[in-house]
Amino acid sequence: MAVRLAVFRSLEVVRTTHLSVFSDRIEVTRRYGSVVRTRRIAYDALSSVKIVDAKGSVSIVMVDDLGTVPVPLLGRSDAKRARALIQGLWKPEP
Secondary structure, eight states, X not given: OOOEEEEEEOSOSSSOEEEEEESSEEEEEEEETTEEEEEXXXXXXXXXXXXXXXXXXXXXXXXXXXXXXXXXXXXXXXXXXXXXXXXXXXXXXX
């Protein structure tokens, strides 16, 4: 049974993005009008987590075995907290 540890919401108004950190996975949920899409990322498939600061907006970019998953327009403090939480739960292979 997974436990939701935190939810981070993007500052974007048109296409809202939620980053949910669970004890066993990460979920990135995007809303495009009435369409909702969720991408689930397992910690064992995760290869990197980076904070990208470009042109005044802060984003988290995660890379897994299926590709790149950006979470745009997070606040600077939320991005740092999310990365620290994900890296604390992520166990990279040696």
